[in-house]
Amino acid sequence: MKYAGLIWGALYRKPVRSALTLASLFIAFLLFGLLHSVSVAFSQGISFSGVDRLIVAPKYSIIDDIPLSYSRQIKSVDGVELIAHQSWFGGTYQDNKQFFPRWPVPPKEFMEVYPELMMPDEQREAFINTRTGAIIGKDLAESYGLKVGDKIPLIADIWVNKDNGPWIFDLVGIFEAGDDSISIDQMFMNYAFFDEYRQDSQGGVGTFVIRISDPDRTAAIAAEIDAMFANSADETKTTTEKAYNQMFANQIGDIAFIMTGILSAVFFTILLLTGNTMSQAIRERIPELAILKTIGFTNISVLFIVLAESLLIALVGCIPGLVIAHLLIPGLAGAAPFFEAVEITPTIYLQGIGLALLLGILVGLPPALRAMRLNIVDALGEHAT
Amino acid sequence: MAETLIDVNEVSKVYHRGNMEIPVLEELILSVDEGDFLALMGPSGSGKTTLLNLIGGLDQPSHGSITIGDEHIDQLSQGQLANWRSRNVGFVFQFYNLLPVLTAQKNVELPLLLTNLSTAERKKRAQAALAVVGLEDRSNHRPSELSGGQEQRVAIARAIVSDPALLVCDEPTGDLDRATADEILELLQVLNKEYGKTIVMVTHDPKAAEFANRSLHLDKGRLASAEAA
Numbered sequence: 001m002k003y004a005g006l007i008w009g010a011l012y013r014k015p016v017r018s019a020l021t022l023a024s025l026f027i028a029f030l031l032f033g034l035l036h037s038v039s040v041a042f043s044q045g046i047s048f049s050g051v052d053r054l055i056v057a058p059k060y061s062i063i064d065d066i067p068l069s070y071s072r073q074i075k076s077v078d079g080v081e082l083i084a085h086q087s088w089f090g091g092t093y094q095d096n097k098q099f100f101p102r103w104p105v106p107p108k109e110f111m112e113v114y115p116e117l118m119m120p121d122e123q124r125e126a127f128i129n130t131r132t133g134a135i136i137g138k139d140l141a142e143s144y145g146l147k148v149g150d151k152i153p154l155i156a157d158i159w160v161n162k163d164n165g166p167w168i169f170d171l172v173g174i175f176e177a178g179d180d181s182i183s184i185d186q187m188f189m190n191y192a193f194f195d196e197y198r199q200d201s202q203g204g205v206g207t208f209v210i211r212i213s214d215p216d217r218t219a220a221i222a223a224e225i226d227a228m229f230a231n232s233a234d235e236t237k238t239t240t241e242k243a244y245n246q247m248f249a250n251q252i253g254d255i256a257f258i259m260t261g262i263l264s265a266v267f268f269t270i271l272l273l274t275g276n277t278m279s280q281a282i283r284e285r286i287p288e289l290a291i292l293k294t295i296g297f298t299n300i301s302v303l304f305i306v307l308a309e310s311l312l313i314a315l316v317g318c319i320p321g322l323v324i325a326h327l328l329i330p331g332l333a334g335a336a337p338f339f340e341a342v343e344i345t346p347t348i349y350l351q352g353i354g355l356a357l358l359l360g361i362l363v364g365l366p367p368a369l370r371a372m373r374l375n376i377v378d379a380l381g382e383h384a385t
Numbered sequence: 386m387a388e389t390l391i392d393v394n395e396v397s398k399v400y401h402r403g404n405m406e407i408p409v410l411e412e413l414i415l416s417v418d419e420g421d422f423l424a425l426m427g428p429s430g431s432g433k434t435t436l437l438n439l440i441g442g443l444d445q446p447s448h449g450s451i452t453i454g455d456e457h458i459d460q461l462s463q464g465q466l467a468n469w470r471s472r473n474v475g476f477v478f479q480f481y482n483l484l485p486v487l488t489a490q491k492n493v494e495l496p497l498l499l500t501n502l503s504t505a506e507r508k509k510r511a512q513a514a515l516a517v518v519g520l521e522d523r524s525n526h527r528p529s530e531l532s533g534g535q536e537q538r539v540a541i542a543r544a545i546v547s548d549p550a551l552l553v554c555d556e557p558t559g560d561l562d563r564a565t566a567d568e569i570l571e572l573l574q575v576l577n578k579e580y581g582k583t584i585v586m587v588t589h590d591p592k593a594a595e596f597a598n599r600s601l602h603l604d605k606g607r608l609a610s611a612e613a614a
């Protein structure tokens with residue numbers, strides 16, 4: 001590119017001013033690299049998939065149960081797509097220290113409502129078809145050395161079985177989670193077997209989990225369900241799944257918002273500063289631009305030269321900023337382990353460069369247009385006075 | 386008989402400042418032959434620069450026509466005019482107007498950026514132009530490392546590098562001491578006599594005008610008198 005010398009020249013014109021401008025751009029993009037990658041890392045682990053699920057629980061106490069027969073009525077509510085349920089089993093595995101939640105669930109429906117439960121197809125089939133079947137999360141399987149085909153004996157505390165003996169489940173599947181909207185430190189077993197074999201409370205479930213078609217109608221659907229069972233013996237309270245998770249997600253949203261706020265402030269300041277510097281630089285160079293036009297450079301080529309200078313300055317500030325942020329993060333991870341999850345991805349590089357180009361255009365366009373419209377005769381005359 | 390290069394025919398120029406009309410040139414007629422070296426003199430504000438800008442295609446007349454060679458430059462669009470200037474006119478100004486961040490050679494190369502010449506060819510031609518003005522050994526100096534006279538030589542090299550037929554010079558020695566001014570004027574004479582450049586030079590300095598073939602006096606927008614140098 002034969003204009004390169006002319007454009008690079010812009011950086012050498014006022015070395016101190018260029019250095020200051022580049023330094024402020026460098027800092028801005030360093031901050032962008034760090035803050036933006038942190039906020040990306042924050043939001044990454046978070047799943048919003050839970051927002052289309054509702055939990056229907058007993059209204060007054062979590063140790064009450066709800067009749068399974070509610071299922072048909074709940075399903076009839078407009079917007080309810082899928083329904084499953086889960087009940088608290090409790091029990092003891094090996095000894096009291098080995099605690100993990102255990103839930104009787106209807107295998108097929110439960111896996112439909114929680115598609116993020118990941119298991120090989122044959123294990124899914126086995127869970128659906130094995131009356132005494134149970135599945136556990138991968139981490140649990142590893143820490144107890146359990147594998148498919150093993151038997152899992154549980155001593156009952158709440159739910160005594162008809163033989164007054166231990167519950168024996170067959171481990172038919174080991175699952176992982178597609179995201180962390182569901183904990184994998186859990187065990188699920190076939191509700192049909194559980195319900196039939198327990199001594200009492202047949203036909204009751206702990207909570208229903210439903211999937212709704214339109215998360216925007218959460219409140220309406222929840223109200224409709226609760227209204228259906230109002231004044232019955234078993235009133236319900238319907239809320240979004242994992243209210244805690246939701247709250248957590250909101251807080252992360254706040255962090256991302258704060259990061260974005262800080263970055264916006266930084267870039268707005270940079271925009272004003274560099275914008276001002278660029279205008280000033282162009283004003284000082286009116287005679288030079290006039291001479292380019294005199295020599296025969298067209299208005300458009302002068303516009304592009306000024307714009308290219310501005311883009312160049314933005315990129316020369318941006319790229320080292322991003323690279324240094326990239327190099328700094330491993331060091332920060334030593335100080336704060338949180339940073340181990342932080343990474344400047346190619347996407348962040350591209351976003352940074354995109355931002356630099358945008359900044360270059362925003363800052364460069366006004367002086368470039370002024371340069372383009374510059375009248376040679378006036379400009380030359382200005383110098384001669 | 387030499388051919389006419391510049392034909393300024395009943396040219397008027399009116400500047401507008403707000404609602405005010407400022408007439409500068411009035412139905413001016415001027416003809417300059419190929420190979421001529423014309424000095425334009427006159428009091429400040431008489432319109433010398435205005436006329437020179439019209440001849441050089443930097444500005445358009447309000448009325449009348451200007452023909453340079455075969456080109457009716459008053460009928461060209463801005464873009465066409467820019468293109469025409471790049472091939473046909475070299476400009477020299479009082480304050481040199483070099484780009485401070487570029488070396489002498491890169492400054493001289495500027496007009497060649499508008500051509501399709503290769504990098505090597507541009508460099509070669511810039512060196513040749515610098516040799517003509519006697520500065521081949523200063524090609525890597527920046528303007529701040531040159532004296533005023535040397536800067537003006539670089540500006541002259543830039544004006545001739547694309548080999549235009551016409552040079553327009555607006556007070557080229559206005560900022561130089563006598564001795565240096567004379568050197569520059571001698572250089573212009575060489576360009577006129579040996580390289581066949583047609584030169585129109587505005588000057589306040591009667592001594593400078595003596596280097597030209599002839600002088601014209603502009604007063605209040607009219608060519609008041611013409612005399613042979």
Ligand SMILES: Nc1ncnc2c1ncn2[C@@H]1O[C@H](COP(=O)(O)OP(=O)(O)OP(=O)(O)O)[C@@H](O)[C@H]1O
Nearest residue numbers: 378400402407409428429430431432433434435436
């Ligand atoms: N761009 C412009 N807009 C308005 N008026 C102008 C403009 N350029 C020149 N003038 C006016 O036109 C008149 C002639 O100006 P010009 O620059 O041609 O004079 P000059 O003979 O070159 O003077 P000097 O010897 O001082 O350079 C002056 O009155 C000037 O104020």
Ligand SMILES: [Mg+2]
Nearest residue numbers: 433434435555
């Ligand atoms: Mg003048």
